[in-house]
Amino acid sequence: MAIPLRDDADVQRTPYVTYALILANLVVFLFLQPVAFQWPSDSVVTRHHQEREAEHFVERWGTISCEVVHLRPLSEGVTCGKERITRRATSGKSVLVSLVTSTFVHGGLLHLLGNMLFLWVFGGAVENRLGHGGYLLFYLAGGVVSGVGYALATPSQTQAAVGASGAIAAVMGAYFVLRPRGRILSAIYTSSIQVVYLPAFVLLGLFFVSQFFLPSDELVAWEAHVSGMVFGAVVMAGVLLVSRRRRRAEPAVTPVGSLSDR
Amino acid sequence: MFAPALRWHEGPGSAARRVGARLIDLVPELTAAIVIAVLMAPTGRPYAGAFLAGIAALGYEIVTTRAFGATPGKLACGLRVAQLAAPGRPSWAAATRRGLVVAACFVFGGVGYLVALAVAIGLATSAFMSTQRRGVNDRLAGTVVVTRVTPLPVTAEDIDGWVRWVDRPPLTRWGRLATLEERRRARAARIDGAPLLVAWILLSGLVAIFFDSSWVILVLLALAWFVPFIVDETWRVAKRGGSRSHHAHHLLVVDVRTGRPPGTVRSLARAVILSLFLYVPVLIPVLALWIAVSDTSRGPHDRAGGTAVVSTEPAAAGPLVADPNLVPVPY
Numbered sequence: 001m002a003i004p005l006r007d008d009a010d011v012q013r014t015p016y017v018t019y020a021l022i023l024a025n026l027v028v029f030l031f032l033q034p035v036a037f038q039w040p041s042d043s044v045v046t047r048h049h050q051e052r053e054a055e056h057f058v059e060r061w062g063t064i065s066c067e068v069v070h071l072r073p074l075s076e077g078v079t080c081g082k083e084r085i086t087r088r089a090t091s092g093k094s095v096l097v098s099l100v101t102s103t104f105v106h107g108g109l110l111h112l113l114g115n116m117l118f119l120w121v122f123g124g125a126v127e128n129r130l131g132h133g134g135y136l137l138f139y140l141a142g143g144v145v146s147g148v149g150y151a152l153a154t155p156s157q158t159q160a161a162v163g164a165s166g167a168i169a170a171v172m173g174a175y176f177v178l179r180p181r182g183r184i185l186s187a188i189y190t191s192s193i194q195v196v197y198l199p200a201f202v203l204l205g206l207f208f209v210s211q212f213f214l215p216s217d218e219l220v221a222w223e224a225h226v227s228g229m230v231f232g233a234v235v236m237a238g239v240l241l242v243s244r245r246r247r248r249a250e251p252a253v254t255p256v257g258s259l260s261d262r
Numbered sequence: 263m264f265a266p267a268l269r270w271h272e273g274p275g276s277a278a279r280r281v282g283a284r285l286i287d288l289v290p291e292l293t294a295a296i297v298i299a300v301l302m303a304p305t306g307r308p309y310a311g312a313f314l315a316g317i318a319a320l321g322y323e324i325v326t327t328r329a330f331g332a333t334p335g336k337l338a339c340g341l342r343v344a345q346l347a348a349p350g351r352p353s354w355a356a357a358t359r360r361g362l363v364v365a366a367c368f369v370f371g372g373v374g375y376l377v378a379l380a381v382a383i384g385l386a387t388s389a390f391m392s393t394q395r396r397g398v399n400d401r402l403a404g405t406v407v408v409t410r411v412t413p414l415p416v417t418a419e420d421i422d423g424w425v426r427w428v429d430r431p432p433l434t435r436w437g438r439l440a441t442l443e444e445r446r447r448a449r450a451a452r453i454d455g456a457p458l459l460v461a462w463i464l465l466s467g468l469v470a471i472f473f474d475s476s477w478v479i480l481v482l483l484a485l486a487w488f489v490p491f492i493v494d495e496t497w498r499v500a501k502r503g504g505s506r507s508h509h510a511h512h513l514l515v516v517d518v519r520t521g522r523p524p525g526t527v528r529s530l531a532r533a534v535i536l537s538l539f540l541y542v543p544v545l546i547p548v549l550a551l552w553i554a555v556s557d558t559s560r561g562p563h564d565r566a567g568g569t570a571v572v573s574t575e576p577a578a579a580g581p582l583v584a585d586p587n588l589v590p591v592p593y
Contacts, residue, residue, distance in 0.1 A: 001471055002464070014355070030310035038309045109309060188467040191483040192541050196453055196460045206468070213472070 002203055004118065005185045005195070009125035017132045018123035021139060022116050025164060028104045029112050033057060037108060056089040062160030063102040067095045068151035074158065081156030103143035105162040115164045121184065122168070122175045129178055130239065138235060142170025142228050149227025166224040173232025176204040177240065204229075272412040273424040274395040279339040280407065286335030287322075294318040295368060316369035323361030327352055332407075340410050345403075346421075349414040356403040363388075363399035392443050392554070393425045431559055436521035437572035439559045440513050442550065445571055451507040462490060488537050495533035499569075500526045512575040517568060524569050532567030539563065 029037065034057050036050035059074075066080035067073055067090070075091035077084055106112040127135040146166025151157075175182070180201040188194050208229055211222040275283075295315035302311035326333045331351040332342040343360070345352040352360070388397035396406055406421055422443075431439040453459055466486050473479050498505045503523035504515045515532075517524040524532070539549040539562065553561040560570055 002467055026313065030307060030313050035306045038307050188463055190463065190466040190470050190487060191480040192487070193543050194463045194467075194487070196463055198460065198464065202464065206464075210471070 001189045002198065002206065003187045003189075004121040004203060005187060007121055007125060007179075007185070007200070008183045008197075009128070009179060011124050011128040013128050013132070015124040015127040017136050017139075018119060018127050021123070021136075021164075022119060025104055025106065025112060025116060029106050029109075033105065037106075058105065058107070058160045058162055059087055059089040060093055061098060061101045061105050062162040063099055063147040063151065064090070064160045065151035065154045065157035067093075068099065068148060069155040071095055080158050085158050087158075099144045099147040100140060102147060102160070102162045103140070103164050103167050106164070107162055111163060115168055119164065119168050119171065122171050125179055125182070126171050126174045126236070129236075130174075138174070138232075139167050139171065141235075142231055143167035145231040146170065146224040146228030149231075150221050150224035153223035153227075161221045161224065163221070165221070166228040169225040169228030170232030170235070172204050172207065173229035173234075174236035175200060175232075176208075176229070177233045177236040272409055273416075273428075274393075274421070275339070275341045275407055275409050277395070279341055279409075280395060283333070283335040283339040283341055286338055287333050288335075290334075291319045291322055291364075291368065294322070312369045316365035319368045320358075320361045320365035323364050324354075324357045327357040327360065328354060332410075336407065337410075341407050342410050342412075343405050344408050344412065344414055344416050345405050347415055347417045352403065352405050356405050359403035360399040360405060363397070363402065392446070393429050393441070394421055394443065431573075432557070434570070434572065436516050436518075436570070437514070437574060440571040440573045442553045442559060444511055444513060444573060445553065445559070446550065448505075448507045448511040448513050451510065452505055454507065459490065459494070463487070484541070487541060491537050491540075492530070492533045495536065496526065496529045499532065500524060500529035504571075508571075512573055514572050514574050515569050516572055518570050519568065524567055528567040528569060530567075532563045532569055535566040536561075536563035 034050065034053045036047075036054040064074060066078055066085065070078050072078055073090040073093040073095060074085050074087040075089075075093070077086045079085075106115065123135075126138075130138055143164065143166050146169060147161070150161060150166070180199070182200040183197040184200050184203050186196060186198045186203060188196060188198075208226070211225050214220055214222050295318065298314045298318060299311050302308075302314065305311075323333060327343055328351060330337060331344075336342060343352050343357075345356050388399070394406065400406055406416060408416060425441060425443060429441050431441050433439075466483050469479070469486075470483055495505070499515050500523060502509070504513055508515065515524065516522060517528060523529075539545045549561055549563075553559055558570060564570055
């Protein structure tokens, strides 16, 4: 396992949107999500009630593949795979909005902190390139695209998926194209912890490849990671290509005596 | 023309002042944390409470550092926070980075443990790891805590000169002994530009993921780290008196008896002990403290190998200007 700690990008703009997104995710998890995600009560009866509350919350605000594929909330009775499913918790849910809200809901503290660490390490350089507004749109679009990708890959899945990892995978994909040789300080777990500088393409490439080899009993929506990374890479490649073409179209030498604002 | 920069009463604050300042600052920060804990108790969200306590500590540190150039505790003890190579008060970014470390101590300490203990231990061990008195928060932010009378701006070279003045590493017949800071920098840069070593570590990491972490695998992975490190370190020290980063930082590992690079056996003993301390993350601060308290800047690995690390840098020009009423100590 390689955990990124910091990158060596020289950013001119302070990544306010990255910080705001991290803060938003923290606030949602700590203050808006049910208490069960933080600290299950000791009493058995209360814990059961809190766990059900947590399940309903996740079903209400998370991405359920079957819903996305049919564009109907499960409360209306949807045929997923072989059986017809009805879940009252999802009544009144807008499936398209859930693609966005699921990006800000997390299933546990470790899930949240891990995602936020990756966002903090890789978001700065990407935001610096895309600008604050463009980066925010890109992040939300990444969340939506990764959710759709996950839904298309698992159309009969009725368990809700939550987490920012799809959007963050998009950011990582964009970073891969933007700064493949950037040095990322990483902590590598062998049988102890070694802290070394890894090139970004190694770390991110390994992350991408490892998604296809995760043990299938783990509840990780790897299809969302893969589709998010591909989306991010494609978008950043497009941005770089367009800007390179624009630079070529401009005259290389400013004529003497002209008022150029460059 | 090298002008001496810091006088004897200027520069990083003494240990007593730093501890006093931190204790004074703890009063409002702890009070806020306790009030928040009491207010948040009925909501049943302990993590949210710890988060808010951290935000309160962060706000306190940032606002006071930006407004006055120091927190009230530091002001009371005659200290201020200076940004390296910049006059005036620290920037927002630097103040935030400094405050984040303190806030992290509160967050992790606030989850059911003694907040004061967490903060004190975290900052004390980090600020006193080097003579510069720069803790993790200072290194992240590029700041240094100096006495109020120090004229700003203070540069990294000024601090280095001050450290050499205070540490006064002994001048031995093989050269001036290296300071902890110089050794730390050389060791940290050791793995830079060593792609094979990095690739090897990465490969070990992959093995750790994809194979079940049974006893056998863990032992094999440990050996996979120890053997290349010991072999490489022994060879470099015995042959050339240090790795490339040692030489880049003007350091040389010498046998204390001869002043030349130690023989293979001594290098091997040194490398074995060093590898043990570097492998277990908890032992790294122990290694640093051992070197710091040693009057010859020698760690356990140096003792095992009968070596010392000297600096081959040409001596810095002149001592710092002392009080004219005192006789300058020859260096």
